[in-house]
Amino acid sequence: AAAATEVAVEFDFKGYMLGKAESVNRALDRAVPLTHPKLIHEAMRHCLLAGGKRVRPVLCIAACEIVGGDEALAMPPACAVEMIHTMSLVHDDLPFMDNDGLRRGKPACHVVYGEPVTVLAGDALLAHSFGHIADTANYPSAVSPALLVRAIAELSRCIGSEGLVAGQVVDMESTGIEETVALDRLEYIHLHKTASLLEGAVVIGAIVGGGSDGEIDRLRRYAQCIGLLFQVVDDILDVTKSSEELGKTAGKDLVSDKTTYPKLIGLEKSRKLAEELLRDAKSQLEGFDPAKTAPLIHLANYIAYRQK
Amino acid sequence: GAFTTLASSSSLLSPMSSFDLRSYWTSMISLIQSELDAAIPIAHPERIYKAMRYSVLSDGAKRASPIMCIAACELVGGDRSAAFPTACALEMVHAASLIHDDLPCMDGAPLRRGRPSNHAVFGVEIALLAGDALFPLAFRHIVGRTPSLVPPATVLRVIAEIARTVGSTGMAAGQMLDLLPDAGIQAREPADVMLVLEKKFGELAETSALCGGLLGGANAEETAALRRYGRAVGVLYEVVDDILMEQRGAGSNGHSGKMKSNASVVGALGMDRAMEIVDELKEKAKKELKYLGDKFGDGVLPLCGFVDYAVERGFVVEAVGRT
Numbered sequence: 001a002a003a004a005t006e007v008a009v010e011f012d013f014k015g016y017m018l019g020k021a022e023s024v025n026r027a028l029d030r031a032v033p034l035t036h037p038k039l040i041h042e043a044m045r046h047c048l049l050a051g052g053k054r055v056r057p058v059l060c061i062a063a064c065e066i067v068g069g070d071e072a073l074a075m076p077p078a079c080a081v082e083m084i085h086t087m088s089l090v091h092d093d094l095p096f097m098d099n100d101g102l103r104r105g106k107p108a109c110h111v112v113y114g115e116p117v118t119v120l121a122g123d124a125l126l127a128h129s130f131g132h133i134a135d136t137a138n139y140p141s142a143v144s145p146a147l148l149v150r151a152i153a154e155l156s157r158c159i160g161s162e163g164l165v166a167g168q169v170v171d172m173e174s175t176g177i178e179e180t181v182a183l184d185r186l187e188y189i190h191l192h193k194t195a196s197l198l199e200g201a202v203v204i205g206a207i208v209g210g211g212s213d214g215e216i217d218r219l220r221r222y223a224q225c226i227g228l229l230f231q232v233v234d235d236i237l238d239v240t241k242s243s244e245e246l247g248k249t250a251g252k253d254l255v256s257d258k259t260t261y262p263k264l265i266g267l268e269k270s271r272k273l274a275e276e277l278l279r280d281a282k283s284q285l286e287g288f289d290p291a292k293t294a295p296l297i298h299l300a301n302y303i304a305y306r307q308k
Numbered sequence: 309g310a311f312t313t314l315a316s317s318s319s320l321l322s323p324m325s326s327f328d329l330r331s332y333w334t335s336m337i338s339l340i341q342s343e344l345d346a347a348i349p350i351a352h353p354e355r356i357y358k359a360m361r362y363s364v365l366s367d368g369a370k371r372a373s374p375i376m377c378i379a380a381c382e383l384v385g386g387d388r389s390a391a392f393p394t395a396c397a398l399e400m401v402h403a404a405s406l407i408h409d410d411l412p413c414m415d416g417a418p419l420r421r422g423r424p425s426n427h428a429v430f431g432v433e434i435a436l437l438a439g440d441a442l443f444p445l446a447f448r449h450i451v452g453r454t455p456s457l458v459p460p461a462t463v464l465r466v467i468a469e470i471a472r473t474v475g476s477t478g479m480a481a482g483q484m485l486d487l488l489p490d491a492g493i494q495a496r497e498p499a500d501v502m503l504v505l506e507k508k509f510g511e512l513a514e515t516s517a518l519c520g521g522l523l524g525g526a527n528a529e530e531t532a533a534l535r536r537y538g539r540a541v542g543v544l545y546e547v548v549d550d551i552l553m554e555q556r557g558a559g560s561n562g563h564s565g566k567m568k569s570n571a572s573v574v575g576a577l578g579m580d581r582a583m584e585i586v587d588e589l590k591e592k593a594k595k596e597l598k599y600l601g602d603k604f605g606d607g608v609l610p611l612c613g614f615v616d617y618a619v620e621r622g623f624v625v626e627a628v629g630r631t
Contacts, residue, residue, distance in 0.1 A: 032476075040476045040484050091440060096413070096432045115413035116487045119436070123408060124476035126440065127401075130447050131471025134464040145460035149451050152467060156448035161356050161441040168437055169353045 011294035013302065020061055020071070021054040027075050028082060031132055032125075043113040043121035044128075047086050050104045055303070056081045059198060060205035062295040063219050066288055069209025072140040076133050077151055077208055081201040083129035084159055088197075090122040092168070130156070133204075143208065151204040158200030167193025174259065181259035187228065194234075195227020218284045222296065225281035230303050232274045235260035236267065237308065278304045327606070329613030336375045341365065343396050347449055359430040359438035360445070363403040368421045372614070373398040373512055376541075377520035379610035380534050383600065386524020393453035394466055394519050397446035401474050402512065404442035407435050409483060446470070458523055466519045473515040482507025486571060501576040502585075505546045506539070513542025517611070530600070537596035537611065544589040545618040547573050551582050552621075590615060 028048055034041050057078035064074035093100040093108040094115060101111050110118040132138060133152060136145065157163060171189045174181045181189075202223035206216045239262050261270040281300045285293045344364050350357040374395030381391035410417040410425040411432060417425050427435035447467055454463055472478055486504045517538030521531045554574040574582045593615045601608040 035477060037476075037481050037485055039488070040481060044476060088440075091436055094413075094436070097436065117484060119408055119411065119414060120480040120484050121476070123405075123439070123443070123474070124480040126443050127471045127475040127480070129471075130444075131468045131475060134467040134471065136461070136464060145464050149460045149463050152447060152464075153451045156444040156451070160444040160448065161360065162351070165356060165437050165441040166353055169356045169434070172433055173353065173355070 011298060013295075013298035016295055016298070017053070017058060017302070020058045023071060023075070024054045024057045024061075024078060024082065025049065027079050031079050031083075031138075032128065039113070039117060040121055040124060043109055043117050044125055046106075046112060047090050047103075047109050047121065048083065048125065050106050052104050054082060055299070056085050056198060056201040059223070059296075059299060060201040062299060063202040063205030063211075063223075064209035066219070066285075066292045066296060067206050067209040067211030067215050069205075073143065073208055074205045076135070076138040077155070077204045078201070080129035080133040080155065081197065081204070083125045083132070084155075084164075084200075085197055087122040087125040087129070088159075088164060088168075090118060090125070094118060147208055147210070151207045154203050154207065155200045158196045158203075163192055163196035163200070167191070167196065180264070183264060186259055186261070186264060190228055190231035191224065194231045195224050198227040198230065199223040215288070218287060222281050222284035222300075225277045225284070226300050226303050229274055229277040229281065229300070232261050232270055232277065233304060233306065235262055236270055236274070237306075239267070241308065274304055327609035327613065329610060329617060332379075332610055332613070333371075333375055336378060337371050339392070340371050340374050340396060340399065343392060344399060347396060347400075347453075348445070355430065355434055356438060356441060359407075359426055359434045360403075360442055362429060363407050363420075363426050363438065364400055364442065366403075366421055366423070369399070371399060372545075373402060373516040376513060376516040376538065376611070376614060377523075379614075380517045380520025380526075380538075381524035382520075383604055383607045383611060384521050384524040384526040384530055385604075385607075386520075386526075387455075387457070389455050390458050390523040391520050393450050394470075394523060395516075396453075397450045397470065398512070398516055398519070400442045400446035400449065401470060404439040404446070405474060405479055405483070407439040407442070411435060414483075414487060443474070454523070462522055465522055469515050469519055469522075473511045477507075478511040479508055482509075482511070489571070498576040501571045501573050502543075504571055505543045505573065509546045510539040510542040513545075514539035517541075530603070533596045533599050537593050537600070540589045540592040540596070541614050541618055544586065544593065544615070547582055547585050547589065548619055548621075550574050551579070551586070554579065586619070590619065 029045075032041060032044050032048055034045065060078040060081055061071050061074040064077075065071070089103060090109045092098050093103055094110055101108050103109070109121060113121070130152065133155070134148060136143060136148070159165070161169075167189050170185065171193055174185060174189065199220055202219050203216060206219045211219070238260065261273065265273070278300055282297055285296055345361075348357060348361050348364060350361070377395040377398055378388050378391045382388055406420060407426040409415050410420055411427055418428050419425060425435075426438060430438065447470075450467060450470075451463060474480065482504050485500055486508065514535050515538070517534040518531055521534040526534065550573045554572070573585070577585075597608055597612055597615070600611065
């Protein structure tokens with residue numbers, strides 16, 4: 001543990017994140033070219049290339065690297081995860097859903113392209129993510145089709161009615177109701193709505209990287225912890241930061257009367273919970289090669305201590 | 309009239325044998341229905357599963373895509389078990405597209421197959437999410453259920469093909485090109501009418517035949533023939549539909565069992581041209597069927613039956629014994 005801490009101190013996390021995000025942006029740019037019909041591809045690119053920290057794809061790459069794979073190998077699944085994340089935001093922002101006009105500091109897709117194109121651009125990103133991960137031509141060298149099949153099985157479970165969508169549905173059903181949402185229900189929402197896709201990102205990165213079942217299990221638990229952590233921190237930021245600082249509508253959870261961790265257990269206990277989750281996440285990395293754990297340790301720290 | 313011309317066109321089947329497409333189709337429908345039923349068990353949160361089941365298991369679904377997929381697999385000598393999961397997945401992505409197309413901000417269709425559309429029953433939010441969940445479920449069904457006799461590389465190809473088909477250069481593109489003129493975003497060009505049909509209907513039929521072939525172990529030449537055959541049949545069905553609708557004087561958008569194009573081929577190109585297109589598409593399909601027939605003999609009969617069915621609509625397909 002001491003060695004890991006030492007490595008972590010020397011590790012240039014900012015450089016790592018920026019470098020990876022740049023690679024991801026280049027790959028995403030190539031993955032969705034501006035072909036005919038232009039309008040839908042413009043909409044897809046507007047959403048996909050709007051910036052963002054690329055936390056999910058970087059997690060995917062880092063998980064691949066920690067089990068011995070490299071960036072190029074993880075890039076198609078990493079891009080697939082970002083396409084899915086973007087798609088869920090795009091659909092979520094629609095007027096008949098969350099009705100948000102601002103996303104990543106820019107006008108939301110439906111504001112620029114209208115609702116029909118937005119629905120279709122989301123669907124197309126979703127479909128494209130699977131096509132992108134399944135196409136062996138996207139990988140730098142021969143990759144095992146069996147591993148890709150396993151990764152697709154994992155990803156499809158994480159984002160469908162047992163994962164991401166389940167979280168969105170329960171979230172929706174918990175909004176605007178009289179009684180306070182219980183803590184376990186809040187946790188269910190976040191574990192599905194947010195943690196599922198982070199879990200998918202990490203696990204498929206580890207799968208294509210050739211990780212053992214044991215390694216994949218530990219990385220899965222790591223991802224679940226930081227997934228929940230991500231949401232707890234998000235809730236905290238929503239009550240403590242302005243829209244300008246966040247690049248999205250702040251205080252929305254309060255306005256819409258949504259249950260959040262600060263509302264349910266208070267700001268102090270929310271911060272304590274965040275600390276516990278961070279510690280749990282890091283403990284899952286203990287069995288790995290200390291020389292390779294720095295990115296995932298710092299990613300966990302980043303999620304815990306980010307300011308937006 | 310045009311309908312007489314269509315119906316009197318010589319059948320592809322009758323001179324060859326007494327193959328009964330209706331029985332083949334009907335028996336397949338119940339098998340597909342049971343697999344779909346088992347593929348979407350109701351779990352927590354129930355509403356989303358109910359919404360998914362409502363559209364996927366809807367009565368009166370003809371299951372043309374899955375049956376074409378299975379028929380193509382069997383044609384090239386594959387076991388039908390190899391094609392079944394993909395056949396069901398095709399139905400799931402089809403249902404997802406229909407749910408989204410019916411949304412108020414899209415086609416705004418209150419009815420589908422004669423009953424309330426998904427959002428009319430479950431609300432627009434759940435309807436959107438049911439579609440969003442059916443796409444991944446389709447891919448999950450393929451990777452999880454395809455028997456191990458199919459190589460993983462083939463499974464990946466099938467997934468890539470289906471993804472392309474429903475994506476931004478396929479069905480989503482067709483839907484967009486179809487919707488934009490009505491939304492006042494873009495003018496409708498006569499030439500776009502055929503492009504919309506190719507994208508919205510040709511692509512799904514193409515992929516259905518192609519994936520069946522891939523899963524059955526077809527070689528490159530055979531899959532290319534299946535691809536061309538499927539695309540021709542998919543578009544053919546729609547053009548004939550358009551002609552029949554014109555003759556019956558029905559409105560342009562009936563929202564029956566499948567997706568409908570808002571643009572009318574007859575309206576844009578005229579009845580004479582529409583009839584010519586029917587002949588051209590039939591010729592295209594026949595050419596591929598001849599190649600496949602020379603190679604595989606009577607195995608090609610189910611695929612011939614689709615062409616006849618597209619033109620003649622000689623029978624009503626119904627599921628037996630299940631809801």
